[in-house]
Amino acid sequence: MLHAEATISHITAWLHNYCISSKQHGFVVGISGGIDSAVVSTLCARTGLPMLCVEMPIHQAPSQVDRAQEHIAWLRAQFPNVEEVRTDLTPVFDALTQALPSQPDSPALHLALANSRARLRMTTLYFHAGMRRSLVAGTGNKVEDFGVGFYTKYGDGGVDLSPIADLMKSEVFALAKALGIADSILQAKPTDGLFGDDRSDEDQLGASYPELEWAMALRDSATEANVSGLTPRQREVLAIYDRLHAANAHKWNAIPVCVIPNHLR
Secondary structure, eight states: OOOHHHHHHHHHHHHHHHHHHTTOOEEEEEOOSSHHHHHHHHHHHHTOSOEEEEEOOSSOOHHHHHHHHHHHHHHHHHOTTEEEEEOOOHHHHHHHHHHSOOOTTOHHHHHHHHHHHHHHHHHHHHHHHHHHTEEEBOOOOHIIIIIIOOSOTTTTTOOSBOTTTTSOHHHHHHHHHHHTOOHHHHSSOOOOOOSSSOOOHHHHHSSOHHHHHHHHHHHHHOOGGGGTTOOHHHHHHHHHHHHHHHHTHHHHSOOOOOOOOGGGO
16 A cells, blocks of 8 residues: 655655756646646645646647646646746647658558657756756656556656556555546546547556556466466456557667677677
8 A cells, every 4th residue: 555645755855856956947748637647747846846737739639638727727826946838839749740651541650640749748857947947757657667667768768767657546645636636637637648539548558557557467477386266357457467568678679789799890
């Protein structure tokens, strides 16, 4: 059982100490209206260091925009060190889409464009971070970052530090409740918001976060005996987890470098 209050204090101190030791001024966080960015931005705000909330809509669902704005307003009412900026990336994304080759109804095209949204946002966050001498705080949790790789490389995976990447999604929810995050965010279905529709993370992954956490824990226990006697659904979830974990290992493994043998120099 996670000790939420003590964990909040631990992460807050870690963020503060890392920022000071890096000789940076504060933090920049992209606010999506989801649980992860809400928790990370609140933790950064609690450090007392300057923190910029960046809203970056791209054909965003109104419900996501509303939750993001509600959270930013709540943060600013509590923490005088919090500022906000809104950068509407919709026209930028549309211009990029028009400049790229088009293959209507291509699943590969839709995924590539979804990842392009995340990379436009990463570029925007680093612009603001560079202007403020601040760190981009990542919002990925453990099952996303190291279990199924549910993020965009050099998109939302492009960050300076990851304060909640050792927390399962269920633990992020526990922190959110302890921090007083709005019910509208706590009750919303998790979504990456990259497709401009209402599809949830579960719709894309084929399994819920509690199911994926179960599969991750099972694989971490590393014995074949543990997979005997599973229900059909458990076997299906485990297969989903194994497939995604293998397919996305390139996201957390070091970039391969071709080493030139000495005899070729």
